[in-house]
Amino acid sequence: MEIFTYMESYDYEQLVFCQDKNSGLKAIIAIHDTTLGPALGGTRMWTYDSEADAIEDALRLAKGMTYKNAAAGLNLGGGKTVIIGDPKKDKNPELFRAFGRYIQSLNGRYITAEDVGTTVQDMDLIHMETDFVTGISPEFGSSGNPSPVTAYGVYKGIKAAAMEAYGNDSLEGKTVAVQGVGNVAYTMCEYLHEEGAKLIVTDINKEAVQRAVNAFGAEAVGPDEIYAVDCDIYAPCALGATINDDTIPQLKAKVIAGSANNQLKSTEHGDIIHEKGIVYAPDYVINSGGVINVADELNGYNQHRAMKKVETIYDSLTRVFEISRRDNVPTYVAADRMAEERIKSVSTSRSQFLLNGHHTLSRR
Ligand SMILES: NC(=O)C1=CN([C@@H]2O[C@H](COP(=O)(O)OP(=O)(O)OC[C@H]3O[C@@H](n4cnc5c(N)ncnc54)[C@H](O)[C@@H]3O)[C@@H](O)[C@H]2O)C=CC1
Numbered sequence: 098m099e100i101f102t103y104m105e106s107y108d109y110e111q112l113v114f115c116q117d118k119n120s121g122l123k124a125i126i127a128i129h130d131t132t133l134g135p136a137l138g139g140t141r142m143w144t145y146d147s148e149a150d151a152i153e154d155a156l157r158l159a160k161g162m163t164y165k166n167a168a169a170g171l172n173l174g175g176g177k178t179v180i181i182g183d184p185k186k187d188k189n190p191e192l193f194r195a196f197g198r199y200i201q202s203l204n205g206r207y208i209t210a211e212d213v214g215t216t217v218q219d220m221d222l223i224h225m226e227t228d229f230v231t232g233i234s235p236e237f238g239s240s241g242n243p244s245p246v247t248a249y250g251v252y253k254g255i256k257a258a259a260m261e262a263y264g265n266d267s268l269e270g271k272t273v274a275v276q277g278v279g280n281v282a283y284t285m286c287e288y289l290h291e292e293g294a295k296l297i298v299t300d301i302n303k304e305a306v307q308r309a310v311n312a313f314g315a316e317a318v319g320p321d322e323i324y325a326v327d328c329d330i331y332a333p334c335a336l337g338a339t340i341n342d343d344t345i346p347q348l349k350a351k352v353i354a355g356s357a358n359n360q361l362k363s364t365e366h367g368d369i370i371h372e373k374g375i376v377y378a379p380d381y382v383i384n385s386g387g388v389i390n391v392a393d394e395l396n397g398y399n400q401h402r403a404m405k406k407v408e409t410i411y412d413s414l415t416r417v418f419e420i421s422r423r424d425n426v427p428t429y430v431a432a433d434r435m436a437e438e439r440i441k442s443v444s445t446s447r448s449q450f451l452l453n454g455h456h457t458l459s460r461r
């Protein structure tokens with residue numbers, strides 16, 4: 098991969114490589130855009146097949162955070178970290194503390210939180226070295242694990258998508274196929290089950306599947322079978338790129354709405370599902386509950402205020418569907434327009450009133 102060519106193509110600001118031999122830390126912090134404010138995005142720990150895959154994942158996820166934060170109305174830019182390693186085997190306190198020192202060295206340009214493979218305990222270790230971390234233990238006045246709040250937002254978003262597809266947002270009697278029943282999806286399933294939805298689940302982790310079968314009477318299918326099951330809603334809640342050339346022809350669902358980041362393998366797949374009449378809830382709009390929740394910490398965390406804001410995901414998606422219908426564009430394009438308009442309006446006013454990030458009067 099030509100890194101600068103890639104960075105230039107989507108105008109990334111910064112890519113930081115962090116290495117610490119003692120702890121085994123190998124991390125990549127990608128900062129996409131800080132027009133709206135400091136870059137906020139989680140830290141993913143994953144076993145990548147190659148360093149190039151890890152870099153690409155960090156870059157793609159960071160750009161997603163710029164759009165997510167902008168669409169959610171947050172005054173925050175987009176960034177993300179990937180730590181190369183197996184979260185079950187390669188974690189140690191020194192690794193997260195070393196990583197915390199790297200975050201501190203960025204002096205607030207990047208603020209982190211949880212993502213796949215990292216936990217509140219990991220954030221607490223990072224917090225020993227820096228304040229630029231959210232999603233730490235509630236004892237510190239923090240919001241804790243963002244996953245249940247992300248789940249609530251995704252549930253609200255599924256209802257908005259059902260309204261668009263079926264003219265009614267009740268999920269009673271609807272069948273939802275859930276790919277990956279991890280932290281977010283398990284709580285999401287609780288909401289869906291409570292409303293009377295029927296669940297079909299899969300996961301590469303057999304215990305996670307069994308937990309959902311026991312708790313919700315969910316039907317279990319194999320990881321490759323989930324795409325073709327008879328259902329109303331497909332909820333991708335594992336990793337990205339599951340909407341692709343192989344899976345689209347198999348899908349029977351009229352709605353795609355789930356928590357995973359970067360669900361479309363490429364934009365072309367967003368065009369294909371649009372042409373097929375599938376209602377797609379753009380990933381970064383529907384899964385913004387977690388970041389809305391952790392961002393609230395920056396103002397002194399208030400759970401009621403955060404949850405009220407998370408509920409607006411329903412309205413944001415309704416707006417995306419309206420733009421999509423009005424302009425006859427796929428929903429991923431409509432969401433991008435919404436986010437880009439916000440970034441553009443702020444960048445224009447910034448260039449008028451600020452010099453090097455400071456109000457001009459501060460030079461007196
Ligand atoms: N945790 C949060 O607050 C947020 C999470 N997300 C995204 O939502 C997704 C899920 O996040 P979490 O629930 O936190 O992660 P998690 O790691 O707890 O859950 C993911 C689940 O997917 C399963 N999985 C992985 N590959 C699979 C495959 N090929 N087929 C079936 N199952 C598979 C894993 O075994 C795991 O149980 C990720 O894409 C994440 O980036 C997005 C916004 C916020």
Ligand SMILES: CC(C)CC(=O)C(=O)O
Pocket residue numbers: 137138139140165210211212232243247358384385387388391
């Ligand atoms: C705090 C996290 C949930 C933010 C993030 O990385 C994401 O939304 O993907």
